[in-house]
Amino acid sequence: MLSRYLLKKLDISAMWFLAVLAAIALLVPALNLLVPETSAFHLSTYWVVLLGKYACYALLALSVDLVWGYAGILSLGHGAFFALGGYVMGMYLMRQIGSRGVYGDPILPDFMVFLNWPELPWFWLGSDVFAFTLIMILFVPGLLAFAFGWFAFRSRVTGVYLSIITQALTYALMLAFFRNNMGFGGNNGLTDFKDILGFSLQDDGTRAALFSISIVMLMLGFIICRAIITSQFGKALIAVRDAESRVRFLGYKAESYKLFVWTVSAMMAGVAGALYVPQVGIINPSEFAPANSIETVIWVAVGGRGTLIGAVIGAVSVNFAKTWFTAALPELWLFALGTLFIVVTIFMPKGILGLFAGHKIKPFNLSIFGKKSVDAEDGGVGDNNAKSS
Amino acid sequence: MQKAHNSILYLDGVSVSFDGFKALNSLSLIIEPGEMRAIIGPNGAGKTTMMDVITGKTKPDVGDILLNGSIDLTKKDETDIAQLGIGRKFQKPTVFESHTVQDNLELALKNDRRAFKMLFAKLDASQYERIDELLETIRLKDQRYELAANLSHGQKQWLEIGMLLAQEPKLLLVDEPAAGMTDAETHETAILLKEIAKTKSVVVVEHDMVFVRELGVKVSVLHEGSILAEGSMDDVSKNERVIEVYLGR
Numbered sequence: 001m002l003s004r005y006l007l008k009k010l011d012i013s014a015m016w017f018l019a020v021l022a023a024i025a026l027l028v029p030a031l032n033l034l035v036p037e038t039s040a041f042h043l044s045t046y047w048v049v050l051l052g053k054y055a056c057y058a059l060l061a062l063s064v065d066l067v068w069g070y071a072g073i074l075s076l077g078h079g080a081f082f083a084l085g086g087y088v089m090g091m092y093l094m095r096q097i098g099s100r101g102v103y104g105d106p107i108l109p110d111f112m113v114f115l116n117w118p119e120l121p122w123f124w125l126g127s128d129v130f131a132f133t134l135i136m137i138l139f140v141p142g143l144l145a146f147a148f149g150w151f152a153f154r155s156r157v158t159g160v161y162l163s164i165i166t167q168a169l170t171y172a173l174m175l176a177f178f179r180n181n182m183g184f185g186g187n188n189g190l191t192d193f194k195d196i197l198g199f200s201l202q203d204d205g206t207r208a209a210l211f212s213i214s215i216v217m218l219m220l221g222f223i224i225c226r227a228i229i230t231s232q233f234g235k236a237l238i239a240v241r242d243a244e245s246r247v248r249f250l251g252y253k254a255e256s257y258k259l260f261v262w263t264v265s266a267m268m269a270g271v272a273g274a275l276y277v278p279q280v281g282i283i284n285p286s287e288f289a290p291a292n293s294i295e296t297v298i299w300v301a302v303g304g305r306g307t308l309i310g311a312v313i314g315a316v317s318v319n320f321a322k323t324w325f326t327a328a329l330p331e332l333w334l335f336a337l338g339t340l341f342i343v344v345t346i347f348m349p350k351g352i353l354g355l356f357a358g359h360k361i362k363p364f365n366l367s368i369f370g371k372k373s374v375d376a377e378d379g380g381v382g383d384n385n386a387k388s389s
Numbered sequence: 390m391q392k393a394h395n396s397i398l399y400l401d402g403v404s405v406s407f408d409g410f411k412a413l414n415s416l417s418l419i420i421e422p423g424e425m426r427a428i429i430g431p432n433g434a435g436k437t438t439m440m441d442v443i444t445g446k447t448k449p450d451v452g453d454i455l456l457n458g459s460i461d462l463t464k465k466d467e468t469d470i471a472q473l474g475i476g477r478k479f480q481k482p483t484v485f486e487s488h489t490v491q492d493n494l495e496l497a498l499k500n501d502r503r504a505f506k507m508l509f510a511k512l513d514a515s516q517y518e519r520i521d522e523l524l525e526t527i528r529l530k531d532q533r534y535e536l537a538a539n540l541s542h543g544q545k546q547w548l549e550i551g552m553l554l555a556q557e558p559k560l561l562l563v564d565e566p567a568a569g570m571t572d573a574e575t576h577e578t579a580i581l582l583k584e585i586a587k588t589k590s591v592v593v594v595e596h597d598m599v600f601v602r603e604l605g606v607k608v609s610v611l612h613e614g615s616i617l618a619e620g621s622m623d624d625v626s627k628n629e630r631v632i633e634v635y636l637g638r
């Protein structure tokens with residue numbers, strides 16, 4: 001009876017969560033655009049941009065929670081999908097500059113002129129078409145994730161090994177994107193954007209719109225995740241998380257389940273990155289930095305893994321703290337983050353949300369690799385430890 | 390090959406070694422359709438390993454394993470073998486602890502298990518009825534919405550048997566179903582297995598001699614990875630070699 005009740009309650013909290021997000025999506029632009037600057041209720045553009053960034057981080061955290069919280073895949077490389085989505089959007093924004101660049105070339109972005117490239121490389125073709133850009137924002141991270149997952153999940157790479165490969169993936173991409181002849185602006189990345197769809201990125205109206213779109217995408221991401229995890233598919237997925245090999249003996253192809261959510265999750269991260277870039281005005285290879293991906297995992301752990309809402313709360317609250325810390329005590333931020341992670345994993349395994357849900361604080365009841373214990377990792381199929389005669 | 394032809398499960402000359410240690414040593418075993426067979430043997434005899442090679446968890450070094458006399462199981466993985474109709478209950482009960490009893494059964498129900506189908510799948514009325522029936526059979530009606538983690542050891546064993554039934558397999562491999570059960574529960578389990586065996590082929594591994602005797606079926610004694618003796622419980626308990634390695638201890 002209890003869990004049925006909890007499920008119902010979760011549905012109600014999901015509704016509330018969406019309602020709050022919808023209110024924020026309307027309220028923030030209103031307070032910025034409609035309330036006069038002299039009023040105490042006016043929200044400055046600085047805050048709109050900052051909150052817009054948080055919304056993108058929240059969507060990224062949601063995507064990590066989908067794979068970590070429900071499939072037991074601890075990705076330490078989701079920043080790669082985020083950055084790829086960002087680069088796709090950045091390419092479009094570069095093309096929107098047109099002849100307003102320093103070199104005034106109507107087609108080639110400045111850095112290509114600087115490198116004496118005669119023409120646009122093939123992989124930049126179509127980047128001036130917005131609709132094509134939207135497709136690629138999903139397609140590029142999705143394809144990489146699918147290819148990666150195809151090999152990793154079929155060869156049954158799991159746990160810490162899988163985490164390490166995801167980390168290597170984002171690191172390798174970072175090194176690649178640092179190279180000038182990759183064709184993505186080398187270590188400077190893509191920047192000096194001017195317009196999106198003809199609207200100036202400096203306009204308060206554009207910024208407010210980007211903010212609202214980010215929140216709407218966050219809502220959409222949340223709805224998609226909820227739909228997945230509450231379906232029969234989701235039940236099987238959670239079973240895969242808890243006892244992968246046992247699920248196989250029931251006749252499920254565990255790798256297909258993982259591959260699907262992994263790919264969906266990468267696409268969500270790509271959308272987050274694509275919304276992030278026009279708001280911060282730059283994308284460069286440092287977005288691939290392994291530390292970024294690790295930080296995202298910390299947001300999820302802090303908010304409450306495997307709760308979706310917790311991932312969003314974690315992303316916003318940790319980044320809020322980061323904004324405050326890096327202004328007030330910049331040297332201490334990394335120590336604070338590390339301490340936070342340790343405290344959360346030991347004392348609050350269900351994160352901030354776990355405290356509210358009234359779960360007893362029980363250390364170590366959920367290993368970070370999704371399995372209850374090494375023993376259960378085998379689905380308890382090892383058997384040799386259970387002597388019963 | 391005539392014997393293989395009429396069997397549901399046919400093992401011939403199956404060997405498995407772990408780092409040079411032969412867990413199965415040229416094991417041969419034939420189960421007829423509709424038969425229930427009990428397998429006994431001391432700790433480490435290779436009983437669980439035998440189930441591992443049948444269900445695709447472990448690949449045999451050599452030997453044939455055929456389902457229905459024709460399907461070569463050594464070439465297939467766990468998922469395929471499960472879908473061919475071989476269900477397994479593990480020695481250590483393995484249910485999905487963060488799911489409710491009902492959800493555990495739902496996951497086990499015979500269904501289209503492809504990921505995309507499952508995204509949009511809904512249980513129909515007959516499947517809910519089936520779950521009601523199963524809950525009745527395994528006596529967990531009152532625990533329907535309880536998390537599996539909160540069940541007692543014996544209840545987990547029963548839930549796993551329920552999951553096994555939900556799959557509607559042709560052949561059931563049941564590893565120590567009575568382990569950790571009270572005498573009364575053990576008795577109930579024997580009755581349940583006999584009921585199941587009316588329509589399906591069953592292989593039961595068990596240490597509990599009272600239980601095996603109660604099943605009243607042909608017994609195979611496994612020792613050091615091969616069959617030592619076969620026959621009724623009375624026959625094998627008179628067999629000197631069996632007494633020596635196992636019963637007489």
Ligand SMILES: Nc1ncnc2c1ncn2[C@@H]1O[C@H](COP(=O)(O)OP(=O)(O)OP(=O)(O)O)[C@@H](O)[C@H]1O
Nearest residue numbers: 384387407412430431432433434435436437438439
């Ligand atoms: N994966 C493995 N790696 C190494 N050795 C193994 C492995 N699996 C089983 N063994 C060994 O093979 C032998 C047979 O094990 P098995 O689990 O099949 O025995 P069993 O008959 O089921 O015993 P029990 O009654 O204790 O369950 C044991 O000595 C065991 O230690």
Ligand SMILES: [Mg+2]
Nearest residue numbers: 383436437480
């Ligand atoms: Mg065993």
